[in-house]
Amino acid sequence: MVNRDRLLSEFLELVQIDSVSGRERKVCDLLKKRLGSLGLQVVEDDAGGTGALAAGNIVARLAATADGPHLLFCAHMDTVEPGEGIKPVVGEDGVVRSRGETILAADDKAGIAAIMEALRTICEQKIEHGEITVAFTICEETGLLGAKRLAPSVKADFGFVLDSTGPPGGVVVRAPSQDKITATIYGKAAHAGVDPEKGINAIYVAAQAIAAMKLGRIDPETTANIGIISGGKATNIVPDCVYLEGEVRSLANKRRAENTDRICRTIEETARKAKARAEIKVDLLYEGFGFQKEAPVIELVRRAMRRRGIEAVLNQSGGGSDANVLNARGIPTVNLSTGMENVHTTDEQIAVTDIVTTAQIVLELVLCARGEE
Numbered sequence: 484m485v486n487r488d489r490l491l492s493e494f495l496e497l498v499q500i501d502s503v504s505g506r507e508r509k510v511c512d513l514l515k516k517r518l519g520s521l522g523l524q525v526v527e528d529d530a531g532g533t534g535a536l537a538a539g540n541i542v543a544r545l546a547a548t549a550d551g552p553h554l555l556f557c558a559h560m561d562t563v564e565p566g567e568g569i570k571p572v573v574g575e576d577g578v579v580r581s582r583g584e585t586i587l588a589a590d591d592k593a594g595i596a597a598i599m600e601a602l603r604t605i606c607e608q609k610i611e612h613g614e615i616t617v618a619f620t621i622c623e624e625t626g627l628l629g630a631k632r633l634a635p636s637v638k639a640d641f642g643f644v645l646d647s648t649g650p651p652g653g654v655v656v657r658a659p660s661q662d663k664i665t666a667t668i669y670g671k672a673a674h675a676g677v678d679p680e681k682g683i684n685a686i687y688v689a690a691q692a693i694a695a696m697k698l699g700r701i702d703p704e705t706t707a708n709i710g711i712i713s714g715g716k717a718t719n720i721v722p723d724c725v726y727l728e729g730e731v732r733s734l735a736n737k738r739r740a741e742n743t744d745r746i747c748r749t750i751e752e753t754a755r756k757a758k759a760r761a762e763i764k765v766d767l768l769y770e771g772f773g774f775q776k777e778a779p780v781i782e783l784v785r786r787a788m789r790r791r792g793i794e795a796v797l798n799q800s801g802g803g804s805d806a807n808v809l810n811a812r813g814i815p816t817v818n819l820s821t822g823m824e825n826v827h828t829t830d831e832q833i834a835v836t837d838i839v840t841t842a843q844i845v846l847e848l849v850l851c852a853r854g855e856e
Contacts, residue, residue, distance in 0.1 A: 485600050485842045491835055494596040495571050498588040504561040504625045511538035511560060514619055518543040521606050530632035531621050540629045541619040542637055551613030551853035555639035555814060556845060557805050558594030558646060559623030563827050580832045587831040589823035593838050594645030595619060601845035612849045620805055627769055630808035641780045642816030644806040651840040653820030654784055657799035658807055659732040660771035662743040666750050666763045672723035682721030683759050686714050689725045692753035696746055705733035707742050734771060769803045772810035780815040787847035
């Protein structure tokens, strides 16, 4: 029912519009215009600030023409680096790739293109539907910032984020919460060649603390990582300050909190033994979510996919998405696979057939929500 050639054309157009996180203005303007032309009520919020290339979230509503639950479809407009000057290439194998110098931006413009094509099909073919809300968010890649700033008025009975890797049919029904840990260790400066005994080497203290931590895969549900460390001014100065940044993720809130506490205590105790001082901050970046297989949102997904001859595969994820934020707001939301592979790398790719299937799944969700079997 969807138009393959039109869908592919729009996807190729979207990926060539630069929209690295915080610089989504051009793609935002284009999508607002196209959503409006389809008859949706379109609003852009002020989540992105006032920079020349900054944009807000797009929230668009299509009024109901039939009874059924209110559905929310969500994808993010921003991309990671290197995401400027993208030149997509459609191979003879039906797979879209970049020329190799940049990402492709199927994450998440495949999701956007699929939603747009499903909306066009609904409007052109006058398909009856319940209320539909579309949210195209900003700055997902930099901490789900756009979703966190969506207005409280954005509500729905069920939500579907199109932002997961793997072939269409994958459904993320469980995802972790995440703590961000930042720490600054203060030692004491001294001349490294003349009076090293008078100093307290903050980098050495940090190294001892990190060596004492359990990092990586902690258990089947929990991971921990120290990903940033910086400090020091010169090789002949005992460094008096070092900065650390890390994270803990877990599908179990208790395990996340326990491991975050363990890392913080390790830093504090190691600093104290060295007569250094540590300042530590912990931020909960997002809550986790999880659904039983009998949950209504899962049942709707299963029915929709069966109509396309697809068996839903229920997955758990080690990463967060806008679905985490929407679930925390009380909207039962799952994250659907779009077919994108090798995301966040210059080897990113997606099959044209997977983009088409994703758009068809969006359309089937609308049909099944109104009661069609």
